[in-house]
Amino acid sequence: MPLEQNSTNYSVLNYLQLPVIVFSANAHTEVFKIESFQLVEQYYLHASNNPTNKHLAQIIYSKLSENDTDKLEVEINNGSYRHILRLTANVVGEHVIVEGEDITELKRNQFLFNRTNTLLEDYSKQMFELAHTDKLTNVPNRRALFSKFSQLQSKHKEFSCTVSLIDLDYFKRFNDSFGHDFGDQVLVTFSKHVKDSIDDTCYFARLGGEEFCLIQINNKDTVCFAITEKLLQTTKTIKLMTPDNSYIGMSFSAGVAVYGNDGISLDELLNNADKALYFAKENGRSRVVKFEGA
Incomplete structure (x- = not known):
């Protein structure tokens, strides 16, 4: 049906369930709006999220003009009535027809x-962390260690590392x-x-019991060995208070294997x-102690 300036010709639009308003594209004026749109506009005028207190028709046309867009979302919320409308504008001849869809x-x-x-x-993230974290010490577990080793091995083109297998001395005592x-x-x-x-060049995990593993990435063998040696010396300085109020120290023994020389899989290195x-x-x-191959 061709659109004309006489608004009475638009009365057929009142049969539509969706709110519709018609603007003049040239004169920038409202030509016609159906009854359902008037109701929506009344809600918008009194809505708590409309601080401008402007009629919805004014808002629609100004937004469509400013943003040069054919779609606009408007929220109407006055406490008892909360709806979100998606307004779509279509140019038909000398008119802009805007229809609203309740979304x-x-x-x-x-x-x-x-x-x-x-x-x-x-x-999922929590489950992954739980599955890859030792519950007691809150460090990565054996599963996480193997996963991390695979990641490092595939990520670094010239990957190298040392693997230190650490066991606390006399833990049974x-x-x-x-x-x-x-x-x-x-x-x-x-x-x-x-x-x-x-x-960050090291990755530490608990394998189980009193056994741990320390992977040192892309450092020289001598540096890695020195780091593990220093860790042993600082561990010896720890003093723990026992239940009988005495103090006791701790130490560990460690075996070190070098990636490439002593294996390329984590199983071989361990x-x-x-x-x-x-x-x-x-x-x-x-x-x-460093591993010495046959």
């Missing part, structure tokens, strides 16, 4: 969908003499000490580091 439910569903996705992402709670305290204290002592660790224990403990 309140769509927006609500989008919000719920996004919120659900966020919650699922947070939950802590449990037998002072109980498992004290043994747990030893593990937590040692883990915190290591975390506080290393930098296996050879374990052989060096065994040698350290058999020769007095409280020492760091």
Whole structure:
């Protein structure tokens, strides 16, 4: 139906369920609006989120003109009535016809969908962290260690590292003499000490029991060995108060394997580091020993 200036010719639009308003494209004036639009505009005029206190028609036309856009979203909220309208403008001859679509439910569903996705992402992240973190010491566990090693190996083109397998000396005595709670305290204290002592070139994890692993990335072998040696010396300075109010120290033995020379998989490196660790224990403990291949 051709649009004319006489607003009576637009009365047929009142049969539409959607709110519609017609503007003159040239004169920038309102030509016609159907009854449903008048109701929506009345709500907007008294809405709490309309500080301008302007009629909706004025807002629509000014926004469409300023932004040079054919879509506009308007929220109407006066406490008892809250709706979101998506207004779409179409130029037909000398007129701009703007129709409103109630997208309140769509927006609500989008919000719920996004919120659900966020919650699922947070939950997934928490589950991942729980699965890759040692519950007692709050350091990465064996699963995390193998995952991290694979990432590092694939990320760095010229990857190199040393793997130190660390075992706390005479740990069974802590449990037998002072109980498992004290043994747990030893593990937590040692883990915190290591975390506080290393930098971003190192990755520290608990393998289980009193056994830990320290990966040192892209440093010279001598530097890595020196870092593990220094860590041993500082560990010896730790004094723990026992349940009987005495003080006791701790130390560890470590076996060190070098990436490339002693293997390229973490399983190989841990296996050879374990052989060096065994040698350290058999020769007095409280020492760091490099693996020497056959």
